[in-house]
Amino acid sequence: MRNYISVELYKMRKNKVFIICSIIPWVIILLLLLVNNNSEMFENPINRLYNLFLVPNALMMMMSGFVLTTLIQREYQDHTMINVLTAPVARTKFIMSKLLAWFIWHFTTLVVVIIIFAVWYQFIFSGYEIIGNVVDYLRLGLFSFISMIPLIWIAIMQRRVFFPTIFLSFVLAGATVIISDGMLYNIIPWTAVPLVSFSYIIDALPVSRLIIGLISISATGILGLVLACMTFAKQDQ
Numbered sequence: 001m002r003n004y005i006s007v008e009l010y011k012m013r014k015n016k017v018f019i020i021c022s023i024i025p026w027v028i029i030l031l032l033l034l035v036n037n038n039s040e041m042f043e044n045p046i047n048r049l050y051n052l053f054l055v056p057n058a059l060m061m062m063m064s065g066f067v068l069t070t071l072i073q074r075e076y077q078d079h080t081m082i083n084v085l086t087a088p089v090a091r092t093k094f095i096m097s098k099l100l101a102w103f104i105w106h107f108t109t110l111v112v113v114i115i116i117f118a119v120w121y122q123f124i125f126s127g128y129e130i131i132g133n134v135v136d137y138l139r140l141g142l143f144s145f146i147s148m149i150p151l152i153w154i155a156i157m158q159r160r161v162f163f164p165t166i167f168l169s170f171v172l173a174g175a176t177v178i179i180s181d182g183m184l185y186n187i188i189p190w191t192a193v194p195l196v197s198f199s200y201i202i203d204a205l206p207v208s209r210l211i212i213g214l215i216s217i218s219a220t221g222i223l224g225l226v227l228a229c230m231t232f233a234k235q236d237q
Contacts, residue, residue, distance in 0.1 A: 065169025
């Protein structure tokens with residue numbers, strides 16, 4: 001498994017797509033911080049949530065579509081996937097290496113976004129509490145990633161056709177910026193992401209609805225990974 005991951009990380013270092021997809025959210029968070037450089041924005045949780053959390057996170061989810069097409073569908077386009085499909089390799093390990101490579105990119109990008117936010121937050125508004133915001137940001141990024149795992153299945157099914165993966169990543173990213181107290185939003189995994197991520201929303205929701213949201217997100221991630229492994233196991237040239 002370590003060899004699989006090493007190969008994927010080597011490919012990522014050689015491909016500028018991953019760097020560009022990381023730089024874009026970093027630049028956007030800086031621009032948002034510059035534009036919203038006032039204390040009222042930080043004191044209002046709704047303004048802070050939309051401007052500094054949901055928008056950069058949605059952008060990272062959109063970039064995931066390009067990351068996955070490079071990790072998976074580029075292999076089909078370059079015909080390097082034939083070597084995997086014809087060789088006696090563990091296909092589940094191959095999919096898991098793609099998932100872990102994607103997670104490493106996502107988590108690294110997320111951590112840098114959080115560092116930019118935290119440093120600016122403390123430098124400009126040193127009197128405000130920062131730990132809770134960082135924890136909220138981490139939860140939002142990690143739950144978003146789990147909810148996006150089915151994109152791997154879509155990418156494998158589409159093979160060389162990359163448009164559906166990118167389009168769906170944009171649609172799912174848009175769903176995560178919707179915040180509502182309706183019960184349906186707890187059931188749908190992508191609209192449940194912000195509801196189970198932000199402290200002030202968590203404190204206001206019944207425990208049962210939080211559990212429903214967590215189950216929905218977790219089940220979506222697990223189902224997406226299982227379907228991806230099953231589909232890839234049945235593929236031939």
